[in-house]
Amino acid sequence: MSQAIRPLKNLKKRRSQRAASLILVIACGFGLMALIYGLFTLAMFLGGSRQVRNAADAGALNVSRKMMDIRVPTDPKYADVADTNGKVGMSNVNRLWGKAYLINANLEEMQKSGQAGPKATGNGDAAYQLAQTVNDNLYSMIASSKTQDLFFHQMAGRRTANMINPGMGIDKNPQYTCPIAMVDRGDESNLIMTPGQIPAGITAGKVDKGSKSFMQGYVPMTANNKKFTFTAFHEGEQPHLISDSVFDPNRADIAPIEGSATVIPNAFRQSALAGNGQIDSTATASAVANPIRSYSMTIPQSYITLYVVNMSNWLVDGKKIRSIPYETKADQTIHGLVDYQTPTRVINCFGKLGGEYASGHSIMAIIKALKADYQPAMKKLLQRVQGMDPSYTMARLTNLLENQNYDKNANRYYIFAKDDSADHTNPQIQIQADNGSLPEWINVQSWQEDFDGIEKDLITEPTTTDEYANAWQSPPGTPQPTAKNSGVMKWQPGSGYTKAVGNLFISRTTTLNFSSKP
């Protein structure tokens, strides 16, 4: 038995001695190569994953940036808040809503003060509906996965994940929907406002940042029973990536804004995919958009009218004989009744009128001539002017009115914003008579039709006797002639839907009473 086994033993001994190291070295070599290959594959996959992640980031950033280029045509009523091409996009949609909000805030105030005319309700509804239609058109383009895919591919499609699959591009993950979100809720929008431009009694959500105030973003606010929501855009920020923990709680499908189903979102999520048939690498990225541009909340093409009527009524024994208008200047002597035949004799009646204008005949002097607190009128004017230029101050308004003399040949004056910029963002408040060169968008002929509010007394002046006017007659009469002076300021509001936002009417009456008795 041992004889038979020995040769085999010898053989084994010989083989193990001769090739042991070689086998070990070869085994180590294969092991090393396998390890190198494994590390290589892992490094390639990790590198490829990073390429996909970078592509997703760049794609999401491009979507958030290029969304600003999506524009839709606006309605002619909102042409003054559109861009230079007459369109509305994400960057100026808040401007559109700002105008609609101001119109409806003005209307709510008109209703509260009982000055809403028959056209008011219809104008408010139309202003809102037109803005909503433009908004919805824009929303449908922005929320569309087709639009988002296009912008995603513009950036991600130009990249490759060559560490996963050499030469292969990066695609959009087809299994991924395109969620949108409204982040930074409660923060500022890109709409600058001044509290003074909001009519009294209306509360607007605002965010103060530095010296500026902005309309609040993604917090619905009500005016004229309509909900307005502005898109939040942080001032001074660029589009940037945000984490899932910021995006997810603000997704439109998870946490919609109450009452605003089609509010314009400000954040987008994209998913990239690269694969080589064996392994797929996906990455998602979310980015928040920002137009890096802010606007003032205005009704750019709107105007205020202002006119003055001075009327003298000439009475004999308490009976009105005639009315004669007089100018807005002091010490006008008018021979009102010439050789007037009374039952007993012929008299000539005179009046010295316009004493209330002794301090000047600028429009400011005319307003101040009212012997009552004229501030409510100034506040009304300023609120409406700030609807054209929110930065306008009371001092500037006073200065504007002081520098404009009242022209007796003018029927009325217009206060409006002259704006030579293509997108109406550089308002220059001006006052001009209707006989001057007014902008073509002001229809002087049908000015009264532009008002959807009803005129109401704003300030009533107490009557004074012989203080600002004097009456005398020839031959003298008994009792002595008297000159009573009174005035009233009337305010007719306009919502701004048809451009007119207010009409200040100053009516001053001087009543001169003469006697037929000697």
Next chain:
Amino acid sequence: MPSRNSKKKTNCKRRKPSAQTLIEAMVGFIVLIPIALFAVDVVALMSTAQTNEQWAETAARAAGSCSCETMAQTAVKNSLKRFVPSSIISSVDLDKITFDQVNGQVTVATVMQINVPIPLPWMNHFELRASAIQPLLGTPAAQ
């Protein structure tokens, strides 16, 4: 008692296997060590290539946040200044910048100088290039 011849034969037998192992191991290592060293260089090159891509990405992102090409170039240079040279990567520099305002994108190419950790004949210095494209985020939306 074994004969002299047989003793000689036994000594020869004892020396032979150890020499064979040594020779086998030496031959094996002569093959394996260069492979391993080459693998170290390959891994270093792969790693630095990825690092270069990441620097290009960072630089492109910095350029993307600028509103004009001059600012973009400065931003890229500033971002690349943060690179700390090492024995393997001696420098990362801006190769080319394409600031495309029409399409709203910027492409930045970087060039990285590499010294492989195990210098091999004719293969001790490499120049790696990478480019990245990013959207222009610093330009305001159209008026």
